[in-house]
Amino acid sequence: MRKNFGKKTWLYPMPVLIIATYDKNGEVDVMNAAWGGIYDTNQIMICLDHSHKTTDNIKDVQAFSVSIGDKYNVDKCDYVGIISLKKDKDKIKKSGFTFEKSGFVNAPITKELKMTLECKLNKFNEDGIVVGDIVNVSIDDSVLTNDKLDLNKLAPITFDPINNKYVVIGENVGNAFKDGMKLK
Ligand SMILES: Cc1cc2nc3c(=O)[nH]c(=O)nc-3n(C[C@H](O)[C@H](O)[C@H](O)COP(=O)(O)O)c2cc1C
Numbered sequence: 001m002r003k004n005f006g007k008k009t010w011l012y013p014m015p016v017l018i019i020a021t022y023d024k025n026g027e028v029d030v031m032n033a034a035w036g037g038i039y040d041t042n043q044i045m046i047c048l049d050h051s052h053k054t055t056d057n058i059k060d061v062q063a064f065s066v067s068i069g070d071k072y073n074v075d076k077c078d079y080v081g082i083i084s085l086k087k088d089k090d091k092i093k094k095s096g097f098t099f100e101k102s103g104f105v106n107a108p109i110t111k112e113l114k115m116t117l118e119c120k121l122n123k124f125n126e127d128g129i130v131v132g133d134i135v136n137v138s139i140d141d142s143v144l145t146n147d148k149l150d151l152n153k154l155a156p157i158t159f160d161p162i163n164n165k166y167v168v169i170g171e172n173v174g175n176a177f178k179d180g181m182k183l184k
Pocket residue numbers: 029030031032033034035036047048049051052053054055078080081082083084085086159
């Protein structure tokens with residue numbers, strides 16, 4: 001027996017993408033987005049509302065970075081999704097996030113978050129969705145084991161849209177492209 005919930009914007013997992021940008025004058029903004037994912041090979045898409053400062057910045061500067069929200073920075077990640085720089089000029093200071101410039105694109109990297117996709121704007125597609133070319137992925141040494149990403153060290157979070165929670169990702173329950181072979 002299934003219960004029907006009707007038309008909803010519900011999907012699991014939804015990411016916690018922390019988008020950092022510069023404006024025309026080099027001032028940083030950062031925001032949280034859950035409506036996003038891989039678009040095509042080496043490309044990312046994010047559904048961004050036109051009202052955000054971040055959207056203006058991406059249009060103006062044509063670049064952005066996307067860092068993965070993690071369990072160590074939940075309050076900061078949520079805060080930058082609640083407050084717009086258009087409404088509070090102290091948003092960045094209050095967020096507690098700090099930044100350094102990407103060596104690949106004209107966008108800031110959020111230093112506290114350990115994995116970052118550095119992107120150039122490819123296009124705003126016909127529905128106003130931002131498509132970015134992933135120029136580089138950088139990962140802090142501290143979350144690597146034998147030079148590979150260690151998910152338990154990164155502790156990425158996912159957004160639960162039904163319960164309005166952030167949930168940590170980490171348990172390994174199988175091997176991709178392998179476990180299914182047993183059923184062949
Ligand atoms: C969990 C969460 C997910 C969000 N996802 C999106 C999203 O996918 N797209 C979007 O346009 N805004 C999203 N927002 C809202 C923006 O992050 C928010 O409006 C932010 O204040 C915009 O900041 P800015 O105007 O400084 O760019 C989300 C907020 C939260 C808390």
